[in-house]
Amino acid sequence: MKIFNEVYGTYYRIVSQILTEHAMTDKEVREIVAREGFRDSGLFLTKKLLPQTDSSDWGLLTQDKAGILHPVTVSEPPHILTALQKRWLRSKLDDPRICLFLDDAELAALCRRVADVPPLYRTNAVRYVDRYCDGDPFSDPDYRRNFRRVLAAVKEHRVIEIEFKSRYGKMIAGRYLPRRIEYSQRDDKFRVFCTGRKRGATVINLARICSVHDTRIHEEPSEEPDTENLRCSEPLVVSVSSERGADERFLMEFAAYEKRTEREKDRVTVRLWYDKNDETDLLIRLLSYGPVLEILAPQDLRQKAAERIRRQYELLNGG
Amino acid sequence: MAGFSELIKNFEKTRDYVRDFFIYGYKVRNDFDKKSARTYDDEKRRVESWLGNCLVYDDSVRGKQVAISVDSGRIAENPLYQAFYTRSFTDNDIRLHFLLLDIMSDGEEHTSRELSDILGEVLRVCPDEQTVRLKLREYVDEGIMYCEKHGRSVYYWLSGDSAEEWLDSDGICDAVKFFSETQEFGLIGNSILKMTGMKNEHFFFKHNYIVHTLEDEVLLTSLEAINEGRTLAVKLKNGKSKTVFPLQVLSSVQTGRRFLAAYSPVEDRFLTFTLDYLPLPKVGGIFDRPDDIAERYAKLSARSFGVSLAEVKNAEPLVMVIHADEEKENYIIERLKREKRCGKLEKTGENEFTLTLDICDPKEAMKWVKTFIGRIKRLEGGTEDIRSRFNEDVERMYRMYCQED
Structure with a gap:
């Protein structure tokens, strides 16, 4: 049982797709390879698919007198789940988040189907050492219902009425077009990115939602991503030294961000793009590196760091 | 080719x-000096072919x-799966x-000889029966086929577990889409989506x-060894190998970062290995005293702030006294509660909160x-060192x- 196996590979997938067609032109074959393959697949895969005069092709397609290509196979290639894929699905049944997607009947049916399949791994074989302990209540019936209503609206581009409690405890109700659902691995929470009728782009924590009602209004989302206005206007620029292995640790920790890096002897300068909503969170994570990291820009973020450091200095030195 | x-x-x-391209981004051709420059050029060309849209070049x-x-938060599919x-x-x-899948789609049982004969009629160059048998065995191992021995002959038939039948509701499809981007083998979920022409969008x-x-193969081998109670031979940075009980x-x-926590029988201590640099370990025999070690590990890990399993000598509980305005800065108290892990939080004065962390390696906190x-x-x-x-x-x-x- 291997993950790195050609049966999952891009070439096998393209061939499977081509053998599903009963008749194709070589142009159509080339188009599928260009669309589904890697950048250079046309150079390698196409000549193995199209019949060659020296028989160097795979012999999976024949060409009739009119130049039309036909598969040598009779039936469409089946999509058989491998043991690895079935065991992965079985493992996910032990994940508490599975009940967000399946109702009790579906869950029971899937459990029966995988009864003889051993899980790929046991849930307790992996421990998240620093995940926050106030994650969302995935098995709560109200939470499950709200999640499914929001997901249905995201998929069908429907406006919904959401009533939720703000972080300051205030009840807010409004009409929103939910666009996408975001899960945070660290927070163990779901959030929904919406476009509000009155408030524009809004992010709502799923766990703060009290009720969701379908308005049956269909609305196509605009092309422009709703998260663009959350983006920082100026990237963060930090200089990280190699002291205490900070450069390596920083690049790993901030690997999730879009960034550009430059090495100069024992320091790395990193430009990094972030969401303005996350600025405070970002600031405290930067401070956690202590003096082996220096915030160079934006100036106001550097200023905020300086204020906290000054307060800390005074706390320690009785200033 | x-x-x-x-x-x-x-x-x-x-x-x-x-x-290296993903994490560092600053490396130039000369920095990849473990292998030849030609190897670098080939590897770079491959990565460009697989992940062209995600590559950036800087002088x-x-x-x-x-x-x-x-930006990992703005993509619906992990490009590194490619x-x-x-x-x-x-x-x-x-x-x-x-061809085997096509022939065997008839739902019948076949011997390798029968299949070899049918293939001979289709293929210009027909593989011998031994080659066909090896491929059939490989697919039995992968779960694509099943086999059973009747008399002296082994009969093979195709598994009936098609992806379309298993993914028979919107809920299951949504679950696969979600889990295809989560940790622990999201790649496998992605391979199911690719097989059925679906993709995660929401x-x-x-x-x-x-x-x-990129560590998924190492992770799978490690989890298999954990599941079966076997040892692992892990290769260290200095090239030496160490046998551990994962x-x-x-x-x-x-x-x-992800780490493999393991027990080293030779040194009688617990260790952690970062998965990102760990070469694919080799699975060994069954470990002879798993319960004893698991009990010791459970006690130690309950006092670990993160991944360190080192019991630091003479370390006292780490005590942090925090100032937070109880009326206006409740979010600080909430933060302490949800992030403290194995610590004990107490209100010790007006706008003052004390967190006590009784952990094996205070430096880690x-x-x-x-x-x-x-x-x-x-x-x-x-410790004195930590405070200074x-x-x-x-x-x-x-x-x-x-x-x-």
Whole structure:
């Protein structure tokens, strides 16, 4: 049982797709390879698919007198789940988040189907050492219902009425077009990115939602991503030294961000793009590196760091 | 396929290049000096072919830099999965795959001889029965086929577990889409989506370390060994090998690192290995005293702040006294509650809260402690080294940020 196996590979997938067609032109074959393959697949895969005069092709397609290509196979290639894929699905049944997607009947049916399949791994074989302990209540019936209503609206581009409690405890109700659902691995929470009728782009924590009602209004989302206005206007620029292995640790920790890096002897300068909503969170994570990291820009973020450091200095030195 | 191929036989070598392009981004051609420059050029060309859209190029004073630059929170599919869909194969492999599946789609049981004869009628160059039998066995191992012996003959038939039948509701499809981007083999979920022509469009992930997928083979081998109670031979950076009993995978969702926690019988101590640099370990025999070690591990890990399993000598509980305005800064108290892990939080005065961390390696908590810079009234316990370093760090930061003029 291997993950790195050609049966999952891009070439096998393209061939499977081509053998599903009963008749194709070589142009159509080339188009599928260009669309589904890697950048250079046309150079390698196409000549193995199209019949060659020296028989160097795979012999999976024949060409009739009119130049039309036909598969040598009779039936469409089946999509058989491998043991690895079935065991992965079985493992996910032990994940508490599975009940967000399946109702009790579906869950029971899937459990029966995988009864003889051993899980790929046991849930307790992996421990998240620093995940926050106030994650969302995935098995709560109200939470499950709200999640499914929001997901249905995201998929069908429907406006919904959401009533939720703000972080300051205030009840807010409004009409929103939910666009996408975001899960945070660290927070163990779901959030929904919406476009509000009155408030524009809004992010709502799923766990703060009290009720969701379908308005049956269909609305196509605009092309422009709703998260663009959350983006920082100026990237963060930090200089990280190699002291205490900070450069390596920083690049790993901030690997999730879009960034550009430059090495100069024992320091790395990193430009990094972030969401303005996350600025405070970002600031405290930067401070956690202590003096082996220096915030160079934006100036106001550097200023905020300086204020906290000054307060800390005074706390320690009785200033 | 003589010369360059965009497909690869061994993922281990490629894994290092993809990780370096993704994590560092500042490396230039000369920095990849473990292998020849030609190897670098081939690996770079492959990565460009697989992940072209995510690559950025910068000219630095040291040379041309190649980097994979992605905002993980804004993509619906991990682009690094592409690197796994590149395993090379022989002409016979792919012919046999599609022809055997086609013949066996009749739902009947066949012997390798029968299948070999049918193939002979279709193929210009027919593989011998032995080659066909090996492929059938391989597919039995992968779960694509089943077999049973009747008399002296082994009969093979195709598994009836089609993806379309298993993914028979919107709910299951949504679940696969969601889990295809989560940790622990999201790649496998993605392979199911690819097989059925589906893709994730609605679920996005914050604090998402997509680079973890490069460790999936190492993770799978480690989890198999944990599941079966077997030892693992892990290769260390110095090239030496160490036999350990694997216990758990420790995943840090804040620092982006995953570790294998294991017991070393020779040294009689617990160790952790970072998965991102761990070469594919070899699975060994059954470990003879798992319960005893598991019990010791459970006690130790209950006192671990993160991934360190080192019991630091003479370390006292680390005590952090925090200032937080109870009326206006309740979010600080909430933060302490949800992030303290194995600590004990008490209100010890007006707008004063004390967190006591009785942990095996107090040094490990210091990175988190520094996220409270600006509020720490006192830091006590731990070790003398930890406390002095904290004071020195604040001094250095003060000079760096507050004494510019």
